[in-house]
Structure formats: C-alpha cells, structure tokens
Amino acid sequence: MKNLLQHLIQEGLSALSLPLDAIDISIPHDKKFGDFSSNIAFTAAKQLHLSPLDAAKKITDHLPIHPDIDHVDVVPPGFINFFLTDRAVRKSFDAPVSALTIGNGKTVVTDSSNPNVAKPFGIHHLLSTVIGDSINRILSYAGYHVVKDNFVGDIGTQFGKLIYAYTTWGTKEVVEQNPIPELLKLYVRFHDEAEKDPTLEDRGREEFKKLEQGDPINKQLWKWFVDLSMKEFERTYQRLHISFDVIHGESFYEDKMADIITRGKEKNIFVQGEGGALVAHFEDLPTCVIVKSDGSSTYHLRDLARIAYWDKTYHPSFMIDVVDVAQELHFKQLFALAEKLELTTATNIHVSFGRMSFKDRKMSTRKGNIIYLEEVLDEAVKRTRALLQEKGIQFPEEEQQQLADIIAVGAIKYAVLCQNRNTNIVFDWDKIITLDGNSGPYLQYTYTRGKSILTKAGDWKKGDKEDYIPLEGLERDLMLKCLQFHDVVLQSVEELKPNIVANYIYELAQLFNSFYNTLPVLSAEEGKRALRLKIVERSCTILKIGLEILGIQVPDRM
Helix, strand or coil, X not given: CXXXXXXXXXXXXXXXXXXXXXXXXXXXXXXXXXCEXXXXXXXXXXXXXXXXXXXXXXXXXXXXXXXXXXXXXXXCCCEEEXXXXXXXXXXXXXXXXXXXXXXXXXXXXXECCCCECCCCCEHHHHHHHHHHHHHXXXXXXCXXXXXXXXXXXXXXXHHHHHHHHHHHHCCHHHHHHCHHHHHHHHHHHHHHHHHXXXXXXXXXXXXXXXXXXXXXXXXHHHHHHHHHXXXXXXXXXXXXXXXXXXXXXXXXXXXXXXXXXXXXXHCCCEEECHHHCEEECCCCCCCEEEECCCCCECHHHHHHHHHHHHHHHHCCCEEEEECCHHHHHHHHHHHHHHHHCCCCCCEEEEECCXXXXXXXXXXXXXXXXXXXXXXXXXXXXXXXXXXXXXXXXXXXXXXXXXXXXXXXXXXXXXHHHXXXXXXXXXXXXXXXXCCCCCCHXXXXXXXXXXXXXXXXXCCHHHCCCCCCCCCCHHHHHHHHHHHCHHHHHHHHHHHCCCHHHHHHHHHXXXXXXXXXHHCXXXXXXXXHHHHHHHXXXXXXXXXXXXXXXXXXXXXXXX
C-alpha cells in the first residue's frame, strides 16, 4: 500500500514537472489524520514557491484517482493524508504474512554477551546478551545471513591476578565444589590484599605476562578456569534460550595479533610511546595503547585481530558490536584504526546501550557484591509461580514449572527490550512480573487468549462465508495495525532497536483486547464470525512472530 501511495504521489509530482525525490509515507498516530500520511509538500513547496499547505493542495489536485483510495485530505501545515477504502484494507489484509527479504542474504557478523571467564554471569551482562540476541533475530527475519559470535573475556591482566590469588590462597578441592563463586572470592581477596600491599598489582601483571608468554603452569590453570566458566555460561544460555554460532574468546586471537602489529608498524600507524609501549595517535581522539610497555596486549589489539578474522572468514557487509555505552570511545578508536589499517570493507557498527540497576543496589565484580543472573532468574520464576497461583492458573506440576520458566524469562527479556536501549534501566519487579500493563506476561497472555478463541472455533475456515464490507471501527483499526508489522520491523532494522518491535506488539495487544472485549467473535452472525476469526488468527500470528524475534517464547495456554 505504501508503494501504491508513493506511485500516486510521483504521478502528481510529474504532472507538476517536479523531480521525483524520495517520498516518505508514514502512519499517523491518530486515525483522524488518515491511514497514511506524506510530508512531501514541505519539499515541493520550495520548488513551487508556495507555502507547504498550498503546495499540498496543488499536489493533491494532480493525484490520479484510484479505487483503493476513499479520499485525500490536506491539513496544516501541509500534510497530505490518505484514507483507504474498506475493500483496500481487506485486500491488503488477505495477503499472507511472510518474512522480509531486504537483507538479500547479505552477511552480518555480530558480537554480544561477552561474559568474563572466572567471574559469574551477572545481571549487567543481561543487556548485551538479550539486546544482541533480539537484533540477531530481527536481522535474520529481515533476510540477512547472521553469524552470531560471542567475544568472551578469557584473557587479560585479571587472569594474572587470579592466578596469583589461586596459587597463594586457593585449593583445587574448594574451587571444584563451587567453581565460579570460589574463583570470585579469590579475585576479590586479591584486590582487598592489594589495597594493603600495592606491590601485588605488579605480581598480578607478572603472572599475566608469563601466561601470554606460554608458561605451562599458568596456561594449565588458565584453561581450567575457562573450562569451568564455559560450563556455567552454557547452562545460563540454555535457560535464556539463546545460542551462538561461534564463541571465540579473546585468547583465540593471540596468534593473529602479530600480523596486526606488523601492518600497523609498516603503515606508521603504530608508533613507539612512553616506556616502549606501542601506541596509535588520532587527530580528533585520544591516543590509545596497542601494546603495553611490559609487552602485554590490549583490548584494541585483540579487537583489531577479531575484525581482520571476521573479514577473512565471513566476508560480511556489516560488523556489529553490542556493548554498553561506557565503551563508546574504545569503539570510535577501534573503527578508526580498522579503517586506517584497511582490515575490512564492511561497515562497523557499535550498538550501545545504557546501564541496568536495581533500586538502591550497585554492582561491582571487584568488590564481590555482583547480582548473579541465575539468582534473578530464580527470583523471577518464584514470583511468576506466585502470580499464576494468585490468578488461579493451575496445570499439572511439570507444565506449571515449564509455564513459569517461559513467563519468567520472557518477562525479564521484555523488561529490557521494551525500552529504548540508549536509556538506563531500573529493575522493578512489580512492573516486570505482572499480567497487566506493558509487560511480557501481558503479551503472552493476550496471545494465548486469542489461540483459545481459535481452538473453540474448531474448523471455522470450512464454515462461514466472510462478510467483507463495511468494516466496523475496531475491525478496521486492528486490521490496519496488523498491516503495519513489516514497516515496524524495517524501522527496527534501520535503527537496530528492538524496542520499536516491542512497543508495536504492545499496542497491537491493547487493540486486540479492545476488539475482543467489545465485539462478539464466536457468537457473531455468520458473515462477521469468519471475518473476526480471521482477524484473531492474524493478530495471534503477528504477536507470536513479534515475540519470537524479541527472543520471547509463547506458551500454548495460560
């Protein structure tokens, strides 16, 4: 329908001998302004030497008549509003819902989640994990070939500190009984002791340097830490229903960094800095260190090796890093260096996001008061089971537990994804685990409510004949809302913001519930019954697809 309107406007502009600029067609928030609207008159006004309002009227006078357009209005300060016929709405609505093809199979490589080995999977990792997973799903739905990577933090100075702490205060038996919490205790103890004896920081750096140089004892300890951590991470990912195509930690790139250093030196991009360090200078950004004065690598060097590997292995059109806003400077420097070094022709994108916090609680791994994601998931399940009991939703125990898991995980994911990723999120249980308002459980419940109607209707497609027109207000509004879905996905792809999809399916659910509560469906007269069941079916289909591309499962019943 947007293509049709663009074509009609192009014909109107041609009749006025105006160039055919890009024509924007939007969907008004208030239906009194039409089903679709265009602001083309604001551009045309300059060329016609008219006000936008007069330009809009002149363009409208030259629009061809089309049977799908009921009427066209011009409103100040110069918008052209289109009202469709009911028959046009039905014709568009009858087309099947299918995945988009705008990606045209282009490859996108993404990096998200990035937990650190030997540290617990904290709630602060949730945002990158969930936002990244949803972006992967949205891009896949739009027709891109997505390679999902997870650049796990499995190397760095912190491992020198942990090795020193373990060899000084740790025992294998204690760590194996409860791996991640015990390793965290050792890491925290190192920093507590270092505050009393600052020379420990040098000891930690020495152990890390030995690790990078291949010391067999340090290598063996490091591998043990990694194996213990990866088992814990995988359990968490399974619980979140999130997977990756590859998990290449920072250590994977150890043997690939030398080529980057050589290239940087040859191009005179990497130069000697203070104390023998290797640095890179920029015209408009602070200098960054590539290799430290003690010879150890930095995040910049390992990230550059990753970009080069991605380009050589996958030949992507886009590379996307889903990392919080605190690393904005790092990625500006990184992408500038990748361009100078000519590592890739792909477009590099940093998808940034704000921070998540609980009321009156701070999170810090070093101080040991991190909020474990597992604890948050357990609490969500506990609260969900209480909610189900309160609402009288009772199933056999196994199904009850499965339902609680689906709702709890979906609630937490939706709490993240329904908000603009550029804002900070305060975690509020009362707004997350609820069947009311803008929440994951509300959307899941709306879907199961619609499916229940369809189940009760039986084999309705072989029965009633549909009554096409005229459409009642809520029928028409809900059909038009369903027709907006692909435009919403396209906008979400352009901005890489899952909240655009989340906000849309919430509005769709609200409209569906108004439709269901106002108009009879199963008891409607013959022609209307089939039409309304078709509207219920399409609403359920789009709710399910929308939730799935947010990474949220939908239960069969609630």
